[in-house]
Amino acid sequence: MQTRTPAQHARLALLLEVAGTPKPGNVDRRRDLADLRFDHFLAGTVGAQRGLEMAADGAGVGPAFERAVEGMSAQGGGNTQFGALLLLVPLTRAARDDLSQPVVEAVVEDTTVADAAAFYRAFEHVDVFVADPPEDMAPLDVRRGADAVPALEERGLTLLDVMAGSVPGDDVAREWVTGFERSFGAAERLAEAEGPPLDRAAAVFLSLLAERPDTLVADKHGEDVAREVQERAVELHERRAVETDREAVEAFADDLVDRGINPGTTADITAAGLFIALERGVLEV
């Protein structure tokens, strides 16, 4: 049987992530959001191809990410997979050598100021929700896009430095400074979970949502809401509700969609976990 390449596994991970259901608050196989639909995510996955292939071929993480975001955003829904790609690009780059925590740590440690500049340019391709930075960081507000590059260069900040500056508060960036610990943990849980891949994706999404408050929810709705969502996830996860009481998870999912509460960071880490599990052969499709 032909085997899939790392770049193909990255795209399959994006597809399995969005299809996994129920994934409370997110677009999934059964749910669209108001302006963000399942087909936008399908198109985003197709568009991310070249950037992911660049990462697999050894390109710099920044340029590969920028290219992936540019292609991902060539659909009408806006930002679909920005955060997921920020995890998948270094992971795909690491898979070129060996997909382990030390190797992906080396990949992010090797990032440069040029990678940081490409990351900033990526924000010009798509409208990403970002909280206001502290005042002294205003020159480095990512929403400035390429206009922030001189400030980056003056301070000599690499892409890893930029990510480190976003912690705490952004749990995608946190993966960069913790050796992708939650992503690798999610992969282990995907391997141990039962049932077909989309059920496993749903169960592991819920376990991640129970683990820490979702930082996108905290940015948009405040920390109290993020903690409330986490507490409900803890209750459902502890009684393995995806397997034993699916209706309760479906109801939680519908409630979050109705309230416009979208734990996008948790979905990003789920995608990263799916990639690692596929690449290691512990999750089969």
Added chain:
Amino acid sequence: MQTRTPAQHARLALLLEVAGTPKPGNVDRRRDLADLRFDHFLAGTVGAQRGLEMAADGAGVGPAFERAVEGMSAQGGGNTQFGALLLLVPLTRAARDDLSQPVVEAVVEDTTVADAAAFYRAFEHVDVFVADPPEDMAPLDVRRGADAVPALEERGLTLLDVMAGSVPGDDVAREWVTGFERSFGAAERLAEAEGPPLDRAAAVFLSLLAERPDTLVADKHGEDVAREVQERAVELHERRAVETDREAVEAFADDLVDRGINPGTTADITAAGLFIALERGVLEV
């Protein structure tokens, strides 16, 4: 905005086809079959990449198809998109010049005995449901795979000749000898339909199912069943039930899935129509 390549449009067409719902009798966003799941189709789409890129780059239709099928079949569900790829490969090849009926007719007319041999080899990668051929055609039974190649060469049959020999009885092959008329017609209807892409895919699938009895259903369950399915589709299509009485279409879909009746040929032509509509810019995602 970055534009998608023809090979990317082909993959997006496969994704929109399988996600389109309700698509009676087929795997869709809301339904799995007993041994064939949504995630198998997602993986099949990812795997088809290289073959579709070969077609877009001008490779022979046979080798590109064989490669696409080899990659598509690298998942645990078996045959997901064999028929769809048999339409998408020549269409993607035509899109290199101009995606029109005369150009795709020229593409299939240019196929050779070597293309036919590659088509036969493709059957070695995946188990495809095929009806028994007439006795004098037994040496050319596709299920013989590469063993049939000497008989092909002796008779000097091109891939277009092989397709012509499968008409009537196989409406994927029929597209090859009719200038892909139903595929292009489906694209026009996708452009004229209303709503988001997955609703349009469902409506156009139903219109195709109403147009002619599905040949895969006829092969598996007999012509009476194929005609019964068609008649129910006619009734639903005439009153625009996808838009006006979705529950009736959902019930039809559930009934066909329960009975194991899978109009796969109609899904294949839907995918071809989606590709043409995307490539012409008349269907936006």
